[in-house]
Amino acid sequence: MAKKELGYVELEWTCPHCGYKNPGSTTVCTSCGAAQPDNVQFEQPAQENLVTDAAKIQRAKAGPDIHCPYCGARNPAGSATCSQCAGDLTEGAVRETGKAVGAHRPQAAPDIACPACGSLNPANAHRCAQCGSSLAAPKPAPAPTPTKSKAPIWIFAVIGLVILACVAFAVLSLRTEEVVGAVNDISWERTVSIEELQPVQRSAWYDEVPASAILGSCREQVRGTQDNPAPNSVEVCGTPYTVDEGSGFGQVVQDCHYEVYDDWCSYTVDEWQEVDKARANGRDLNPTWPQPQLLAGQRAGGREENYEIVFNADGRAYTYKTSDENIFRQCDLGSRWILNVNTFNAVVSIEPNN
Ligand SMILES: [Zn+2]
Ligand SMILES: [Zn+2]
Ligand SMILES: [Zn+2]
Structure with a gap:
């Protein structure tokens, strides 16, 4: 992210003693004469005009001001001694820089009414042109706490129910019980895609x-x-x-x-696409791969194998589907197996009942 400079603007600061708003370049309150303390931050004026005065631009670019370690007065960057007490500034506190104070405000701000006499003054004026009173705005009202958007309660209820249902489903599908069954029926199907x-x-x-x-x-x-x-x-x-x-x-x-x-x-672009499938199936324990009849420009693609075993356990039928040929080949008709059955009566896995 590259930073692009548009120019400089003069900020302002509010005197903590008398509440007067001072131009940023002033180090001592124009109203009561107090020096700007180092903990009083610069603020944006209501309207920010780009500075055109060469001397002010130079001051703006000079770097952060230094507060005198003895009397606290603000001195321009590069000063060796305090303009107020002549103290050595080597140990002085350098003002913080680099903080974004807000979006640039180039737009004309509305005039402000003098709190004392009511006459209108330009937004950036610090003192009433009519009566000389300070135009500092009264202390800003505390920022309103952001009101949380209130989603209707039923949305939370629905979300809650959905989560509960998912958890219940997961728990029920994971919980299994063992059933012993005998192989009653077997079948297999193998496919080879033709591309x-x-x-x-x-x-x-x-x-x-x-x-x-x-x-x-x-x-x-x-x-x-x-x-x-x-x-x-x-x-x-x-x-x-x-x-x-x-x-x-x-x-x-x-x-x-x-x-x-x-x-x-x-x-x-030309890519290999499945156009057909060669299939082989049977009801024995010796599955074989189909031999696809390939036409000119065709090739054999991906293979798939699916096995189905039906068990009988106490008169009840359980179907187990797998792609594991090893397991399938051991499923002789009548052989006995331990079936891990979940709550939905689906067989999750099987093992020989030795
Ligand atoms: Zn003051
Ligand atoms: Zn000083
Ligand atoms: Zn006034």
Whole structure:
């Protein structure tokens, strides 16, 4: 993410002693004369105008101010001694910098009415032009606690019931009991898929389209983002915001990146597709693979095997399905097995009853 500078604005600070709002460049309260303490933060004015005065811009760029270790007064960066008490500033506290104070406010802010005489003053004025009273806004009301959106209670009830049902299902399917049964019936089925090269539609970035493909239409899409410009890129920037520079000024910046566009193309390519299945099945213990009759341009693809064993346990029939040929071959008719049966009467696994 690259930062783009739009300029500097003068911040302001509120005197903790008299409540007067002072311009950021002022280190001592214009109203009562108290120095700005190091724990009083700079704030955004109602309307932020980019500073054009060269001296102010230099002050803004100079770096964070230093508070005198003896009297606490704020001194511009680079000062060696305190302007108020002449103390050595080497050990002074450097103001914090880099904190985003809020979205840049370039829009004209509405005039404010003087709390004393009621006459209107520009939003950034600090003192009433009519009567000279401080225009500092009365202490802001405490931020309203975010009201939690109240989802109807029944939504929670439904979610609760669904979770409960899932847990119950899982518990019931996992709980098994053992039943001894004898093999009553067996069957098997094996399939081999028959595949043919057929054209299929795919899409990919232009440089990733296989050489053998027939190219379809392409359109530009964002392939990635980066900090630096590139051919075929577009700069995208976020909302400008103001960063406290610790000097009474704020730097207005924007986070920007480049969206790099590339061609996303559809193409047609030949891929092996299943067109048919060769099947073999039987009711014995010797399953065999089917021999597919392949036509020109066809090949044998994936194989599948499925075995089904029906047990009789105390007059009740249980069906066990598996793809394990080893187990199946041991299921001689009449042989006895321990069946692990879950609550839904499904046979989960079987083992010989020795
Ligand atoms: Zn004051
Ligand atoms: Zn001092
Ligand atoms: Zn007034």
